[in-house]
Amino acid sequence: MRVRTLLLFLLLLLCLPAPALAESETRSCKVLAVMSYHDGYPWQDEIRKGMERILHSRCRITFFNLDTKHYPEQGEQRAAEAYALFSSMRPDGVLAADDPAQELFVVPYLREKTSVPVFFCGVNANAEKYGYPASNVTGILERYHGKETMAFLKQIMPKVQSFVYLSRGNDMTAAEIISEIRKDAPNYALRAHGFYNPATIEEAADLLRAARPTTDVLYLEHLEGITDRSGRILSHREAYTFLLDVWGNKPTVCANEYSVKAGCLLAVQKSGVEQGAIAAKMLLRALEGTPLAQIPIVRNQTGVKILNVQAMTKLGITVPLPVFREIKLVRTDGN
Numbered sequence: 001m002r003v004r005t006l007l008l009f010l011l012l013l014l015c016l017p018a019p020a021l022a023e024s025e026t027r028s029c030k031v032l033a034v035m036s037y038h039d040g041y042p043w044q045d046e047i048r049k050g051m052e053r054i055l056h057s058r059c060r061i062t063f064f065n066l067d068t069k070h071y072p073e074q075g076e077q078r079a080a081e082a083y084a085l086f087s088s089m090r091p092d093g094v095l096a097a098d099d100p101a102q103e104l105f106v107v108p109y110l111r112e113k114t115s116v117p118v119f120f121c122g123v124n125a126n127a128e129k130y131g132y133p134a135s136n137v138t139g140i141l142e143r144y145h146g147k148e149t150m151a152f153l154k155q156i157m158p159k160v161q162s163f164v165y166l167s168r169g170n171d172m173t174a175a176e177i178i179s180e181i182r183k184d185a186p187n188y189a190l191r192a193h194g195f196y197n198p199a200t201i202e203e204a205a206d207l208l209r210a211a212r213p214t215t216d217v218l219y220l221e222h223l224e225g226i227t228d229r230s231g232r233i234l235s236h237r238e239a240y241t242f243l244l245d246v247w248g249n250k251p252t253v254c255a256n257e258y259s260v261k262a263g264c265l266l267a268v269q270k271s272g273v274e275q276g277a278i279a280a281k282m283l284l285r286a287l288e289g290t291p292l293a294q295i296p297i298v299r300n301q302t303g304v305k306i307l308n309v310q311a312m313t314k315l316g317i318t319v320p321l322p323v324f325r326e327i328k329l330v331r332t333d334g335n
Contacts, residue, residue, distance in 0.1 A: 028059075028060075029058065029059040029060070029091075029092040029093065029287055030059065030060050030062070030089060030090070030091045030092050031055060031059045031060065031061045031062070031091055031092065031093050031094070031095060031283065032061075032062050032064065032082075032085065032086055032089055032091040032093075032094050032095070033048070033051055033061055033062065033063045033064070033094075033095040033096075033097065034064050034066065034082050034094065034095070034096045034097070034101045034105050034106075035047070035048065035063060035064065035065050035066065035097045035098070035101065036065075036066050036068050036097055036098035036099065036100040036101045036122075036173070037065065037066070037067065037068060037069045037098065037100075037224070038065050038067045038069060038070060039065065041069065041224055041236070042236065042256065042258035042272075043098075043122070043224075043256065043258075043272050044065075044097065044098075044272070045272070046271065046272025046273045046275075046276070047097045047098075047121060047122055047272040047273070047275050047276035048063065048276060049272075049273050049276065050271075050272065050273035050274060050275060050276025050277035050278075050279075050280065051095060051276040051277070051279065051280045052276075053273070053276075053277055053280075054276075054277050054280035054281055054284065055280050055283075055284070058284065059092075059093075059283075061095075062085070062089060062091070064081075064082045064085055065078075066078045066079060066082065066100055066101060066104060066105070068100040068104075068172070069171070069224050069225035070225060070233060072170070072171070072172075075100060075104045076104060078104075079104035079105040079108070079109070082105050082109075083105065083109040083110075086109070086110070086116075091116060092116070092287060093116060093117050093118070093119065093283045093286065093287060094106075094110065094116060094117070094118040094119070095118075095119050095120075095121070095276075095279050095280065095283060096118060096119070096120045096121075096139075097120070097121050097122045097275070097276070097279075098121075098122040098123065098124075098142075098173060099122070099123055099124055099125055099172050099173045099176055100172055100173065101120070102120055102123060102125075102130045102132075103130070103172065106118055106120065106130070106137060107130050107131065110136070110137070111130070111131055111132075111134045111136065111137050112131075112134050112135060112136065114136060115136060116136065117136055117137075117283065117286040117287075117292055118136055118137045118138075118139075119137075119138060119139045119279040119280075119282045119283045119286075120132070120137065120138075120139030120140070120279065121139055121140045121142070121275040121276055121278065121279035122140075122142045122272070122275050123139065123140075123141050123142055124141075124142055124143075124173055124176035124177050124180060125176045125179075127141060127297050132297060133292070133296070133297055135292065136292060137292075138282065138292050138295050138296065138297055139279055139282065139297060140275055140278045140279055140282075140297070140298050140299065140300065141297065141298070141299040141300070142270060142275055142299075142300055143180065143270070143299050143300055144177065144180060144181065144184075144221075144255050144270060145255070145268040145269070145270055145303040146180075146181055146184050146185070146188060146219075146255075147184060147187050147188055147189075148268040148303055149219075149253050149255070149266070149267060149268040150163070150188040150189045150190050150253070151189050152266060152268055152305055153189075153190070153217065153251065153253055153265075153266060154189040154190070156266075156307075156312075156317055156319050157251060157315075157317060159216075160190060160216040160217050160251065161190060161191060161216055162190055162191045162192070162193045162214075162215050162216050162217065163188075163190045163191070163192060163193065163215065163216065163217040163218065163219050163253075164192070164193050164194040164195070164196060164207075164208075164211045164215050164217075164218060164219065165178065165181050165185075165192070165194070165195050165196065165219040165220075165221075166195075166196040166197070166198070166204060166207065166208065166218065166219070166220055166243075167196075167197055167220075167221055167222035167223065168197065168198065168199075168204075168222060168223050168224070168225060168226040168239075169197035169198050169199040170199050171197075171222070171225060173222065174197055174222045175197065177221070177222055178195050178197055181195065181219070182195055190216070190217060193211065193214065193215045194207075194211060194215075196211075198226075199226075199227075200226065200227055200228055200229050201226055201227070201228050201234055201239055201242060201243070202228060202229050204226070204243055205242070205243065205246045208243060208246050208247055209246060212246075212247060212248065212250065216250065216251070217250070217251050217252070217253060218243075218247045218250065218251070218252040218253070219252075219253050219254075220240070220243060220244075220252050220253070220254055220259070220264065221254050221255045221256070221259060222255075223236060223239040223240060223243070224236050224239075226239050236258070236259075236262065237262050240259065240262035240263055240264070241262065241263065244262075244263045244264070249314065249315065250315075251265045251266075251311075251315060252264045252265055252311075253265060253266055253267060254266075254267045255267050255268075255269065255270060256269055256270065256272075257269050257304075257306050257328075257330065260306045260307070260308045260311075260330055261308070261330050261331070261332060261333040262332065262333075263308065263310075263311060263332050264308060264311065265307070265308055265311040265312065265315065265317075266305070266306060266307045266308065266311075267305075267306050268303045268304065268305055268306075269303065269304045269305075269306050270300050270302070270303065271300065271302045271304070274300055274301075274302045275300060278298065278300075282295050304328055305326055305327045305328065306327070306328045306329075306330055307319070307327045307328070307329055307330070308330055308331065308332060309329050309330070309331050310331055310332050311332070
C-alpha cells in the first residue's frame with residue numbers, strides 16, 4: 001500500500017508542468033537602477049514605486065542615486081561610482097531614470113559598450129540627443145500633458161487667456177522641459193507670455209511680480225533643488241508655498257499630483273509610476289528573450305485630471321457636475 005502511494009505521488013510530480021527557463025531565470029535576475037535624483041523627491045519616488053511594483057517578486061533591484069538636484073557638481077563622480085558598481089555587480093539589466101542618468105552614466109559608460117540591456121525612463125530630451133535607440137538601449141520618454149492641462153483649465157475658467165511658465169534654472173532636466181513647453185505652446189488654449197528659469201527663489205519671485213499684472217495663469221513645475229541667494233536649498237513644498245503666495249489670488253497649474261497638493265489649482269498629471277513600470281516591463285521582455293530591436297521607444301500616455309479643492313474655493317470657481325466626474329479631487333496636504 002505504501003509503495004502504491006509513493007508511485008502515485010511520483011506520477012503526479014511527473015505530470016506537473018515544468019517552469020519555463022526564462023521565468024526561473026527572471027526571478028533570480030539582478031537589476032541595477034541608476035536614479036538621477038534623491039529619495040524623497042516625489043517624482044523619483046513614483047518612478048521607483050513603478051519599478052518595484054513590476055520587479056519585486058522577480059528580480060533583485062539595487063538602486064543608486066546620482067543626487068544631481070542637490071549636488072550637480074558631483075554628477076560625473078557619482079556616475080563613475082555607479083559604473084564601478086555596475087562592473088562589480090554584473091547585473092542582468094539596467095534601468096536609468098531621467099536625463100542626468102543618460103548624459104552622465106548611460107552614454108559614456110554603457111551605450112554600445114556592453115551587451116547588458118539598458119532601459120531608460122523619465123527622459124525629457126529627444127531620444128536622438130543621447131543616440132537612442134542603441135543596440136543595447138531603449139525605453140520610455142516623459143512628456144508633459146501641457147495641452148491637456150490648459151484645455152482642462154479653460155473648461156473650468158473660460159476667461160483666462162495667457163500664461164507664464166516657470167521652473168528652476170541651472171538644471172539639465174528643467175532646461176529640456178522648457179524646450180518642450182516652448183515647442184508645444186502654440187497648440188495650447190492659452191497664449192504664452194514668457195518662459196522663466198531663474199537661478200534663485202528671489203529671482204523667481206521678482207519675475208512673477210513683474211508678470212502678474214498682465215498674465216492670467218502661472219504654469220509652475222520642477223522647482224526641486226532651487227536655492228535662495230545664500231545657497232540654501234529649498235524643499236519642493238517650501239518653494240511652492242513661497243511662489244504661490246507671490247502669485248496671489250490667480251490660478252496656478254502644474255504637472256504632478258504632488259504639486260497640486262502643494263497648492264496649485266490643477267494638473268493633468270503625468271505618472272512617474274507609469275514611467276518606472278513600463279521601463280521595468282521592457283526589461284522583463286528582454287530577459288525573456290525579446291530582442292531590443294523589437295522593443296521600440298515609447299512615450300507616456302496616462303493623464304489624470306487633478307483639482308485642488310481648497311485652491312478652487314479660494315478662486316471662487318464652480319465646476320459643473322459632469323466635469324467633476326472626470327476629476328481626482330485633492331487637498332493641500334501640508335507636507
